[in-house]
Amino acid sequence: MQQARFERLARVVVEPLHRYLLRRTSADMVDDVLSETMLVLWRRIDEVPGLGAGALPEPDPGDVLPWCYGVARGCLANARRADGRRLRLVERLIRSHEQSPDRAADHGELHAALDALAAQDREVLQLWAWEGLAPRQIAEATGLTANAVSIRLHRAKKKIAAQLGRKDAEPTGHKRDEGRSSQ
Amino acid sequence: MNDDELLDRLKSADPALTTQAPPPDIDRLVEDTLNTDTALQSATTAAGIATAGWGRRRLFGLAAAGLLVLGGGVAGGIMANSGNGNGHSASAKTAPTAGALRLTAEGGSGKCVPPGLDTLRKYPTLFEGTVTSVKGSTTTFRVDQWFKGGDAETVVLTSDTGIPETLSYAEGGRYIVGAKDGFVPPCAAIDATPETIAEFHQAFFGK
Numbered sequence: 001m002q003q004a005r006f007e008r009l010a011r012v013v014v015e016p017l018h019r020y021l022l023r024r025t026s027a028d029m030v031d032d033v034l035s036e037t038m039l040v041l042w043r044r045i046d047e048v049p050g051l052g053a054g055a056l057p058e059p060d061p062g063d064v065l066p067w068c069y070g071v072a073r074g075c076l077a078n079a080r081r082a083d084g085r086r087l088r089l090v091e092r093l094i095r096s097h098e099q100s101p102d103r104a105a106d107h108g109e110l111h112a113a114l115d116a117l118a119a120q121d122r123e124v125l126q127l128w129a130w131e132g133l134a135p136r137q138i139a140e141a142t143g144l145t146a147n148a149v150s151i152r153l154h155r156a157k158k159k160i161a162a163q164l165g166r167k168d169a170e171p172t173g174h175k176r177d178e179g180r181s182s183q
Numbered sequence: 184m185n186d187d188e189l190l191d192r193l194k195s196a197d198p199a200l201t202t203q204a205p206p207p208d209i210d211r212l213v214e215d216t217l218n219t220d221t222a223l224q225s226a227t228t229a230a231g232i233a234t235a236g237w238g239r240r241r242l243f244g245l246a247a248a249g250l251l252v253l254g255g256g257v258a259g260g261i262m263a264n265s266g267n268g269n270g271h272s273a274s275a276k277t278a279p280t281a282g283a284l285r286l287t288a289e290g291g292s293g294k295c296v297p298p299g300l301d302t303l304r305k306y307p308t309l310f311e312g313t314v315t316s317v318k319g320s321t322t323t324f325r326v327d328q329w330f331k332g333g334d335a336e337t338v339v340l341t342s343d344t345g346i347p348e349t350l351s352y353a354e355g356g357r358y359i360v361g362a363k364d365g366f367v368p369p370c371a372a373i374d375a376t377p378e379t380i381a382e383f384h385q386a387f388f389g390k
Binding site for chain 2 (some may be wrong): 003006007011015020022024027030031034035038039041042070073074077107110111118125126128129133142143144145147148149151152156157160161164165
């Protein structure tokens with residue numbers, strides 16, 4: 001029965017999708033986009049890869065999640081398109097103000113470095129680091145080829161590491177716990 | 184900084200760790216989804232009829248397609264259009280006018296994963312183009328490359344802005360757009376990044 005399949009899928013994907021959206025947009029947008037995402041998943045329930053037809057076991061998150069992240073990504077892009085630049089600006093402002101001051105001090109540079117990446121490179125890097133996806137799964141979520149993902153991931157890692165390394169090396173910067181040398 | 188260090192650093196900055204948002208209520212979400220879908224289907228079916236009643240001349244037989252797209256939502260999308268193209272071809276076939284190919288963008292209440300090569304190559308009309316102007320609901324493309332089904336230098340795409348979620352195009356942006364029977368379905372266009380362009384060129388021209 002389709003409703004039972006959907007419910008099984010929901011139990012596996014809702015929380016990761018919620019976190020995916022929390023990482024990328026303002027808290028008040030999260031619920032709307034999550035609802036839209038679930039609506040799409042329900043309508044496309046037959047297309048979800050890795051979701052068995054039978055009433056049996058819960059789907060493996062590794063099988064279903066990349067595709068579902070792709071849907072959430074599409075819904076978020078639609079919401080952003082609908083709201084235009086205003087929303088993106090609000091998202092940035094919220095991201096920089098929502099963090100507590102000590103965390104902001106810790107991660108401000110990192111978020112700045114992420115913001116400096118091209119949008120698709122940033123998404124690939126975040127899917128790798130935060131969603132914990134392998135390049136093949138990132139390809140499924142983004143519609144890129146696995147090869148393109150590997151290239152982008154490599155480039156994004158290199159860029160961000162270089163940027164953070166540079167910041168860490170600045171003598172006037174915050175003293176960092178990692179104690180990285182300036183080499 | 185090696186991969187592991189970078190990963191640790193990124194993980195420690197994960198916004199989901201510090202959020203104060205309450206966790207989602209899965210039961211409510213499931214229930215809402217199933218209820219919303221039923222309500223939306225009846226509402227949008229009514230909207231589809233209203234749209235037809237306005238008699239938008241440019242949209243010819245889009246009433247049927249509108250019902251399909253609006254009522255059927257995403258699952259419909261491409262599949263419904265490709266499987267049920269008779270209504271289109273009978274009444275809405277487009278012919279190049281003044282050298283430009285004219286297409287109509289279909290709206291849809293659904294969302295979609297950005298389509299890839301495998302999806303887009305199924306469309307009989309497929310091109311890579313740069314938007315030269317956006318005026319109201321009319322977007323004009325300079326065709327950079329035809330992959331399938333055309334040779335016009337210009338494509339004029341008319342969007343029905345009355346339908347929500349119709350794709351929007353930015354002037355100067357490059358897109359790969361698929362169409363069937365003169366219509367661009369809701370999930371048939373993507374931003375053309377250098378990677379996607381290379382992928383399409385490889386697939387169609389082997390270079």
